[in-house]
Structure formats: C-alpha cells, structure tokens
Amino acid sequence: MDQVTTGVHQVSKGVNAFIIDGDDGVVLVDAGLPKRHGAIVGGLASIGRSVGDVRAIVLTHAHADHFGGAAALKRQTGASLIASDIDAPVIEGLRPVPAPPILDLPVLRLIARLVPSPESATVDERVTIGAITVAPDLEVIPTPGHTDGHISLLLDRAGGVLFVGDAAMATRSGGVQRGFMNRKSPTFDSSLVVMAHLEFAVACFGHSGPITSGASGAFRSFVDSL
Numbered sequence: 001m002d003q004v005t006t007g008v009h010q011v012s013k014g015v016n017a018f019i020i021d022g023d024d025g026v027v028l029v030d031a032g033l034p035k036r037h038g039a040i041v042g043g044l045a046s047i048g049r050s051v052g053d054v055r056a057i058v059l060t061h062a063h064a065d066h067f068g069g070a071a072a073l074k075r076q077t078g079a080s081l082i083a084s085d086i087d088a089p090v091i092e093g094l095r096p097v098p099a100p101p102i103l104d105l106p107v108l109r110l111i112a113r114l115v116p117s118p119e120s121a122t123v124d125e126r127v128t129i130g131a132i133t134v135a136p137d138l139e140v141i142p143t144p145g146h147t148d149g150h151i152s153l154l155l156d157r158a159g160g161v162l163f164v165g166d167a168a169m170a171t172r173s174g175g176v177q178r179g180f181m182n183r184k185s186p187t188f189d190s191s192l193v194v195m196a197h198l199e200f201a202v203a204c205f206g207h208s209g210p211i212t213s214g215a216s217g218a219f220r221s222f223v224d225s226l
C-alpha cells in the first residue's frame with residue numbers, strides 16, 4: 001500500500017482503491033475486484049486501523065473491479081455504502097453491469113470475462129452532486145461517460161484531492177489521458193472539462209498511479225489539447 005498524501009492511501013490489487021484516514025474514522029473510495037477485499041482490510045491494519053473504523057464506502061461507478069468487494073466489505077465493516085443514484089441499481093443487482101466504452105476490443109472483452117461476477121450490495125445513500133451525509137468532507141462531482149452514473153470525489157485536504165475513478169488516467173510523465181478503458185465522446189469529454197475547472201493538488205485514479213502535485217493544472221493542459 002502507498003501513501004498518496006497525508007492520510008490518503010492507495011491499495012493496488014489489479015485496480016486501485018483508496019483509504020482516507022481522518023479524525024472521524026475511515027472512508028473507503030471504491031472496493032476493488034470481487035474476492036480481493038482482503039488487500040483493503042490488510043491496508044487498514046498497516047495504518048493501525050481496523051474494519052470497525054470504516055464509516056463509509058463510496059463507489060465511483062458500477063464496474064466489477066470497483067464495486068466487487070463492496071458487499072464483503074460492508075459485512076465486515078458495518079459501514080454505509082454510497083453510490084450515484086444512476087449506478088446504484090447495477091450495484092444492487094437490479095440492472096446488468098454496463099460494458100466499459102472500449103469493450104469492443106477483443107482482448108479487453110477477454111480480460112473482462114476473467115473478472116469474477118461481483119456480489120450485489122444494498123446502497124445506503126444515493127448521491128447525485130454535492131455533499132455526502134456520512135462523509136461530509138467529500139464532494140460528489142458527476143463525471144459521466146465511462147458509465148452513465150460515474151462520479152468523482154473531491155476531498156478538502158492537502159490542497160484538494162480528486163478521486164477520479166475511471167473518468168481519466170495519468171500518463172507516466174504526470175499528465176492526463178483518457179485511458180485505455182475510455183474513448184472520446186461528448187459526454188466523456190464534458191466530464192474532463194468539469195474536472196479541469198476544479199482546484200486540486202492531487203489526483204487519484206483507478207488504473208494508474210496518482211498525480212501528487214499540480215494535478216488540476218494537468219487536467220487543464222489535457223483539456224486545452226482536445
């Protein structure tokens with residue numbers, strides 16, 4: 001597990017999930033792949049926290065590699081599960097998991113088939129934009145495109161930390177790109193513009209390492225190049 005910035009830790013187990021350690025307990029952003037939630041529980045232990053310290057699990061979107069561990073983590077922690085109102089029915093098993101925008105590539109279709117089916121979980125708080133009742137230091141930013149209900153989360157700490165989910169990805173040189181799991185669309189690119197208008201020093205991504213300084217500037221540079 002890696003510390004991204006003070007009290008923000010990245011758990012990497014095929015996909016990234018995040019532990020936010022605060023005075024009022026712990027908030028998780030995303031829940032990892034199905035049957036891989038042990039890495040998150042281990043991450044909690046490594047910072048001296050336990051499952052009982054987790055008060056909220058916030059999901060960026062309803063793909064198996066981001067909500068796969070949600071049901072198990074909810075059982076272990078007793079925490080509230082939070083997701084967007086649009087993606088919540090998928091997490092609850094009421095609608096099929098939507099394909100990522102790039103799944104017409106055969107190799108990615110193959111990889112997607114290797115991911116175990118996620119266990120559905122009841123969503124306790126459905127959000128659209130703005131505050132989260134049980135995690136008031138996080139602001140919900142709607143960033144549709146990767147999924148219809150995709151949200152990013154802005155933490156008011158360390159100059160601002162944006163949890164981007166799969167709404168973008170970092171390049172190796174600290175820039176921003178759409179990422180292998182996305183393709184250009186008006187909705188997707190509008191979400192990039194929304195993020196570029198925010199102020200944040202740090203950006204955390206589902207499928208790349210973080211940008212640890214000047215992150216909103218990196219988003220603005222990418223948007224300017226579109």
Ligand SMILES: [Zn+2]
Nearest residue numbers: 063100146166
């Ligand atoms: Zn995704």
